[in-house]
Amino acid sequence: MVLRFAGFELDQPRAELRGPEGAAIKLRPKTFEMLRLLASNAGRVISKQELMEAVWPNVHVGEDNLFQCIREIRTALGDDRRELIKVVSGRGYLFAAEVSVESAGATRSAVTEPSAEPTGIAPVVSAQEAARSTESPRPLGWRRPAVAAAVGLFAIVGLAVAAPTLRPDFIFKRTPPTIAVAPIVDTSNEDAGASIAAGVTDRLTDGFAKIENIRVIAPRPGAMLGVQTVSSTTQADFMLQGELHRSQQSWSLRARIIKTATGEVQSVATASVDLNEGDAQLRQTRLAARTGDPLARHLNALLEAGALPAGNSKVAVEQATAAINQTNRERFATAQTMLEKSLASEPDNADLQVALAGLQLRGIMMSWYDPAETAAAESNTRSLLERALRSKPRHIPVLEAYCRFLTATNEFAEGLVACARTLSFNPWNGSALYNIGLAQIRLGRFEDALATFKQADRFDTPEVSRWTWLLGAGWASMLLGHNDDAVSWLERSIAITPASGRPLMALAVAYQRVGRANEASATMAKAMEMRPGSTRLNVELPRRNASPAYLEPSDLIYRAMVELGLPER
Numbered sequence: 059m060v061l062r063f064a065g066f067e068l069d070q071p072r073a074e075l076r077g078p079e080g081a082a083i084k085l086r087p088k089t090f091e092m093l094r095l096l097a098s099n100a101g102r103v104i105s106k107q108e109l110m111e112a113v114w115p116n117v118h119v120g121e122d123n124l125f126q127c128i129r130e131i132r133t134a135l136g137d138d139r140r141e142l143i144k145v146v147s148g149r150g151y152l153f154a155a156e157v158s159v160e161s162a163g164a165t166r167s168a169v170t171e172p173s174a175e176p177t178g179i180a181p182v183v184s185a186q187e188a189a190r191s192t193e194s195p196r197p198l199g200w201r202r203p204a205v206a207a208a209v210g211l212f213a214i215v216g217l218a219v220a221a222p223t224l225r226p227d228f229i230f231k232r233t234p235p236t237i238a239v240a241p242i243v244d245t246s247n248e249d250a251g252a253s254i255a256a257g258v259t260d261r262l263t264d265g266f267a268k269i270e271n272i273r274v275i276a277p278r279p280g281a282m283l284g285v286q287t288v289s290s291t292t293q294a295d296f297m298l299q300g301e302l303h304r305s306q307q308s309w310s311l312r313a314r315i316i317k318t319a320t321g322e323v324q325s326v327a328t329a330s331v332d333l334n335e336g337d338a339q340l341r342q343t344r345l346a347a348r349t350g351d352p353l354a355r356h357l358n359a360l361l362e363a364g365a366l367p368a369g370n371s372k373v374a375v376e377q378a379t380a381a382i383n384q385t386n387r388e389r390f391a392t393a394q395t396m397l398e399k400s401l402a403s404e405p406d407n408a409d410l411q412v413a414l415a416g417l418q419l420r421g422i423m424m425s426w427y428d429p430a431e432t433a434a435a436e437s438n439t440r441s442l443l444e445r446a447l448r449s450k451p452r453h454i455p456v457l458e459a460y461c462r463f464l465t466a467t468n469e470f471a472e473g474l475v476a477c478a479r480t481l482s483f484n485p486w487n488g489s490a491l492y493n494i495g496l497a498q499i500r501l502g503r504f505e506d507a508l509a510t511f512k513q514a515d516r517f518d519t520p521e522v523s524r525w526t527w528l529l530g531a532g533w534a535s536m537l538l539g540h541n542d543d544a545v546s547w548l549e550r551s552i553a554i555t556p557a558s559g560r561p562l563m564a565l566a567v568a569y570q571r572v573g574r575a576n577e578a579s580a581t582m583a584k585a586m587e588m589r590p591g592s593t594r595l596n597v598e599l600p601r602r603n604a605s606p607a608y609l610e611p612s613d614l615i616y617r618a619m620v621e622l623g624l625p626e627r
Contacts, residue, residue, distance in 0.1 A: 061097045063155040064142060066135065068097055075134060088113055088123075088260055089130045096131075096143065096153040105150035117267045117274045235361060238275040238294035238318075239263045242311070246304040254309060254342055255302045261346035262298065262313075268485040269354060271361060271452055294318055296357070300349065308332050309341060313349040315357060325356035340516060347517035351486040355454055358483055362453045393417055408446040412459045415442040419463055436467060454483050461493050468602045470497040488519045488527065495530045499537065500599075502607025508534040525554035529561050536564065537611045541571040559589030560597060567618040582622040593625045 061068040065078035073090055075083045085093065092113050096104065110124055128143065128151070135142055144152045239262055244255040267274040275294050300313030310330035314323050329348030331341045397414040404410060418439045421427050427435050443463055446456045457480040464473035474497050480490040491514035498507035511534060514527035532547030548565040556562055562585035569578035586592060598616050601609060620626055 060160045061094075061157050062160060063097060063100070063157045064135070068094060070094060083134050085130065085134060086127075086257065086260060087264075089127045089134075092124075092127045093131050093134075096151065097155075097157050100153045100155060100157040103146045103149045103152050109151065114263075114276065115267070117263060117276055123276065234271055234273045235295040236273045236275055236293065237266055237296040237298055237315070237357070239266060239298045240300075242300045242302050242313075244302045246302065248304065250338075251302055251304055251309075253338065254345070257338070257342035258300075258302065258311060258346045261342060262300075262350055265346065265350045265485045266298070266354070268482065269357075270482040272357070296324065298353070302345075309345065311345045311349055313353060315353055324360060325353055327352040343516050344518050347486040347519045348521075351484065351488075351517075351519040354484040354486065358452070358454045362450060390417070390421055394421070406445075406449065408450045408453065408456060411442040411446040412455050415439045415446070415459055415463065418442075419459075419466055423466055439463060440467075452483060454480065454487070457483065458487065458489055461490050465493040465496050468500070468600055468604070470500050470603055473497045486517050486519050488514050488517055488523050491517070492523070492526050492530060495527065495534070499530070499534055500604045500608050502605035504534050504537045508538065525551045525557065525561075528554070529557070529564075532561075532568070533564060536568055536571075536615060537608070539611075541568050544568040545572060556588060559585040559592065562588065563592075563597065563619050563622075563624065564615070566622050567615050570618055570622060578622055582619070582624065586623065593627050594620055595627055597624065 059070055061070070067076040068074075069076065073087070075085055075090065075093065077083050092109060095109065095112055106121060106124055110121075113127070114123070132138065132140065132143060137143055142153065142155045144154050146152050239259065242255040242259045242262075244251040263274060263276050266272065295318060297316045297318050298313060299316065300311055303310045303312070308330045310328065312326070312328045314326045316322065317324055327349040329345050331344050335341055335344070394414070394417055397410060397417060401407065401410045401414060418435050422432060422435055422439070440463065443456070443460045446453075447460060450456050457476065461473060461477035461480045464470075464476050474494060477490040477494045477497070480487055484490075491510055495507045495510040495514070498504075498510060508531060511527045511531035515524070515531065518524055528547050528551035532544045532551060535541070535544035535547055545565070545568045548561060548568055552561050552565060562581050566578045566581040566585065569575075569581060589597075594616055597619070599612075616624075
């Protein structure tokens with residue numbers, strides 16, 4: 059919806075405030091959210107506490123953060139005389155302007171790429187929601203009581219079954235550890251640097267606040283760094299500090315997590331973005347994501363006792379990881395034997411379970427098992443991952459592996475839930491976002507998938523995997539009929555790596571659709587050189603559990619590949 063007041067427009071789908079002349083007015087995400095909340099409740103006094111809880115959910119912040127947002131809103135609206143936003147002494151704030159509400163357009167997609175940093179991840183709610191993509195709609199009045207009853211029943215049954223094996227801290231919740239996110243220090247002494255530092259601080263705070271097993275404390279703006287000098291961090295278990303630097307070519311950020319009790323540095327992450335890399339919002343997002351991702355992973359390992367492998371198992375896991383990333387068919391059996399022997403001596407080692415499961419999944423996807431062995435390998439992989447989940451249900455590598463396995467084996471609804479679970483411990487996880495996008499595509503939710511791949515591209519973590527979400531965005535664009543966009547996404551992906559040749563086949567179809575016939579034929583020929591023996595049968599993705607909404611447009615793409623020279627069989 060679009061909210062109109064005092065000549066301004068607050069476009070909620072686009073996360074954009076426009077002035078009387080129609081020009082966009084830049085606001086930080088938190089400032090925009092506070093203005094949206096105030097305008098949506100025009101004529102009602104909203105308390106400070108309500109505003110802070112709505113704008114900073116699960117984050118302890120001081121009133122200085124609230125006052126800063128109010129100042130920024132008044133500046134944006136030119137409300138120097140405080141006629142639009144009024145202070146009601148002892149009660150809170152009142153938005154005094156008359157507000158009209160207008161639809162943003164019946165044809166607008168439910169998920170669009172915002173002009174500023176999105177306030178959340180692409181829509182992933184539950185397996186039930188994902189499954190509804192292939193069901194006929196039912197009246198809401200029928201669905202809600204049934205879902206509520208089912209959820210309640212499953213919760214009761216699940217607790218009854220699991221009670222004998224649950225850890226004590228499941229029933230008697232321990233206080234989660236806290237991390238204080240200090241304001242990033244700008245060393246450039248430039249206005250642009252101050253803005254980037256503030257934006258990165260906001261994004262890191264928001265990201266860590268999404269992590270399920272920690273609580274975030276956000277010190278007041280402008281507080282000095284240091285465990286002893288920021289009063290609100292003395293209660294925290296950990297502290298996140300960082301400095302922003304500017305060189306002739308780039309902005310760089312160095313951030314670290316410190317254990318406040320000892321002052322010991324637990325983890326350090328560095329990131330940089332080119333001065334010309336996208337807009338200011340994108341630079342802030344990528345700096346936050348490229349430091350937040352490794353810090354979240356290491357913090358997760360610290361909080362999960364024994365999460366880091368040691369000794370012989372560490373060597374086996376490192377060698378297996380290299381094998382998974384670089385192995386060929388000849389080395390595959392050797393790597394599998396090595397891991398099986400290590401696991402035989404340490405049968406409860408979750409890291410070895412995950413490494414062997416990852417290797418076997420690679421073998422399934424690359425067709426390195428005989429047809430008779432594939433079903434057994436898939437069953438064994440599932441068993442390994444489920445054992446690892448039971449012992450380390452909050453460990454990121456275990457959650458990542460299970461997310462990837464479910465998507466690769468066409469368990470799309472369950473995969474959405476597992477991948478969303480991964481994001482609840484690392485909201486910048488590019489692998490989880492990529493697999494969510496794949497599942498959304500196969501369920502026929504192309505707009506959602508494109509938004510998810512775009513979010514992964516904004517985070518760009520880990521950078522080595524960026525070709526995957528670029529490929530996903532190209533495939534989703536082609537399914538939507540946005541063929542010019544598809545060409546751009548696919549060319550960017552292939553410029554990083556042509557992978558197995560499949561991306562080139564997709565690009566050949568996109569070229570054909572935009573009228574570049576000669577390039578289409580040459581690209582398909584190059585793909586066949588890279589992947590000799592390819593046919594539609596071994597290139598087309600499995601159809602099991604895929605939505606009819608996906609199968610129809612994807613059939614058109616595969617038929618076009620055949621027309622361009624891909625053999626049927």
